Amino acid sequence: MKNCIVIILIISLLNLIGCYYQEQLTPSSYDFDEHSDIQVSTSDTTYKLMGDDYHFANDTLFATIPKKIDRRTTHKLKVNIPVSEIKSVQVERTDTFASIATAFGVITVVLAIVIVVGLSESGWL
Numbered sequence: 001m002k003n004c005i006v007i008i009l010i011i012s013l014l015n016l017i018g019c020y021y022q023e024q025l026t027p028s029s030y031d032f033d034e035h036s037d038i039q040v041s042t043s044d045t046t047y048k049l050m051g052d053d054y055h056f057a058n059d060t061l062f063a064t065i066p067k068k069i070d071r072r073t074t075h076k077l078k079v080n081i082p083v084s085e086i087k088s089v090q091v092e093r094t095d096t097f098a099s100i101a102t103a104f105g106v107i108t109v110v111l112a113i114v115i116v117v118g119l120s121e122s123g124w125l
Helices: 002-016 098-123
Strands: 020-026 038-040 046-049 054-057 060-068 073-083 087-096
Touching: 002 098, 020 098
Parallel strands: none
Antiparallel strands: 020 087, 038 046, 038 087, 054 060, 060 073
16 A cells, blocks of 8 residues: 555656756747747846747837835836847746656656565565
8 A cells, every 4th residue: 555655646746857947049049929938138137027928029029027016016017128139038948858758767666666565575576
């Protein structure tokens, strides 16, 4: 029974496994229509933008940025950032193959341990 609980817990923890990385791009190499969460750096400011908080048109990035006024009040500011002022764009990406391979490897190791423990308890080893 303990083995089943351990397997269920480990498989549920696999939801937390993922291979993420930050990719830094130039404005010309990033597709602003992708609508990923991005971090845009200009010469004087860095903006963290969620996928729904910006759109791109006419060589300008139009963004809505939340600004806290006090603990309870948040005001949304609209900012227009010309592409010529953008120094870099950072995007968080997921490496799908590495995530699947890591999850498969963990499951394989756990199953091997469970099988070896089961065989040793039954007297086969």
